[in-house]
Amino acid sequence: MAVIFHLDLDSFFVSVERILNPNLIGKPVIVGGDPKGRGVVAACSYEAREYGLHSAMPIRQAYLLCPKGIYVHGHYEEYERYSHLVKEILLQHTPYLEQASIDEFYMDFSSFHYSVFKLLQISVDIKNDIQINLDLPASIGIAPNKLLAKICSDFNKPNGMTIVVEGKEEEFLRAMPIKSMPGIGKVLQKELNDKGFYYIGDIAKTPVEFFSAKYGKAGLDLWKKAHGEGATRLTQHVEQKSISKETTFQKDILSLEKLKEVLLKLTGKVAQNLRDQNLSVATISIKLRYSDFVTVMRSRTIDPTSDDFAIYDIAQKLLSGSYKRRIGVRLIGIKLSNFRGGYRQQNLFDAKEDKRKKLFDAIGKLRLKHGYKAITIGSVSGHKKEED
Numbered sequence: 001m002a003v004i005f006h007l008d009l010d011s012f013f014v015s016v017e018r019i020l021n022p023n024l025i026g027k028p029v030i031v032g033g034d035p036k037g038r039g040v041v042a043a044c045s046y047e048a049r050e051y052g053l054h055s056a057m058p059i060r061q062a063y064l065l066c067p068k069g070i071y072v073h074g075h076y077e078e079y080e081r082y083s084h085l086v087k088e089i090l091l092q093h094t095p096y097l098e099q100a101s102i103d104e105f106y107m108d109f110s111s112f113h114y115s116v117f118k119l120l121q122i123s124v125d126i127k128n129d130i131q132i133n134l135d136l137p138a139s140i141g142i143a144p145n146k147l148l149a150k151i152c153s154d155f156n157k158p159n160g161m162t163i164v165v166e167g168k169e170e171e172f173l174r175a176m177p178i179k180s181m182p183g184i185g186k187v188l189q190k191e192l193n194d195k196g197f198y199y200i201g202d203i204a205k206t207p208v209e210f211f212s213a214k215y216g217k218a219g220l221d222l223w224k225k226a227h228g229e230g231a232t233r234l235t236q237h238v239e240q241k242s243i244s245k246e247t248t249f250q251k252d253i254l255s256l257e258k259l260k261e262v263l264l265k266l267t268g269k270v271a272q273n274l275r276d277q278n279l280s281v282a283t284i285s286i287k288l289r290y291s292d293f294v295t296v297m298r299s300r301t302i303d304p305t306s307d308d309f310a311i312y313d314i315a316q317k318l319l320s321g322s323y324k325r326r327i328g329v330r331l332i333g334i335k336l337s338n339f340r341g342g343y344r345q346q347n348l349f350d351a352k353e354d355k356r357k358k359l360f361d362a363i364g365k366l367r368l369k370h371g372y373k374a375i376t377i378g379s380v381s382g383h384k385k386e387e388d
């Protein structure tokens with residue numbers, strides 16, 4: 001069964017404008033330019049929506065409804081920059097990502113067989129990550145297909161989360177007004193209303209022939225959508241290029257031992273992420289930023305592995321080899337790239353390897369159930385414990 005997430009940033013342009021100018025917080029904000037000009041509303045805050053404003057409305061009409069609103073021209077380059085930053089965060093959660101627009105993303109979690117609880121947990125984590133790191137609110141919908149996921153993300157806006165499990169698609173849609181269906185615009189809505197279709201359930205219970213006779217293929221599609229059918233695959237499957245994790249220290253670090261300890265902790269996280277996606281990695285890189293902002297990156301390519309110890313072994317060698325200056329370090333990071341599928345053994349005929357695979361499978365299961373911190377792996381030399 002497919003599990004698709006649809007993430008939609010809430011009144012995205014307005015949210016970015018509020019980051020750039022916090023005075024806009026809590027006020028009716030309209031992005032779209034000169035209120036007396038010919039443009040349309042590109043986005044408006046929820047406060048502005050109270051006045052009946054919505055996006056795509058002619059801006060002059062918006063101005064008549066809400067003359068006290070704050071009308072801003074917008075900073076498109078900033079929107080693009082934030083959109084890209086959101087994408088980077090999402091890629092830390094899954095490689096199976098499709099960007100549908102500047103503020104909308106689909107993610108495919110089908111292959112993991114997660115419980116509903118786990119899916120909600122992932123969705124909270126993603127929302128928090130975006131909120132904490134970028135100060136942007138988002139809504140997420142989770143459903144067995146893209147169409148429904150999109151309807152779900154819209155269902156509880158802003159800052160919402162809605163899940164529809166397999167088998168409940170029609171029930172979920174039944175009482176929704178037909179305009180909630182993507183693809184039903186004003187004109188079609190009116191036409192369908194005139195024929196007595198007000199709710200999606202009205203369409204679903206009507207014989208398909210009615211729609212195919214009247215609208216051909218589009219009618220058939222509409223009927224299928226009303227039954228909760230939709231695409232289950234991302235169209236533009238973006239392969240993840242890397243999995244990375246980094247830490248900026250509150251106070252610069254001078255001790256190589258301390259850096260190794262942090263590196264081990266980061267390794268544990270990227271390695272679990274790697275195994276969660278059933279991948280193994282061939283290229284391991286580390287990043288070191290000194291207190292004067294000079295940044296060093298080193299990488300090495302090895303036989304593909306998904307083993308914490310094998311990855312850490314390379315990472316700590318790279319670290320020892322690159323920490324040459326005796327000045328403080330303000331950031332350390334690890335990056336995995338150059339992926340292969342599945343668990344790779346370093347040596348096929350090594351019984352130890354087989355044990356290790358079983359160990360990591362068991363750790364993965366525990367962490368799925370009880371969270372990442374349920375189990376921690378000590379350093380190779382055994383004298384440090386991972387902590388968080």
Ligand SMILES: [Mg+2]
Nearest residue numbers: 008009011103
């Ligand atoms: Mg949006």
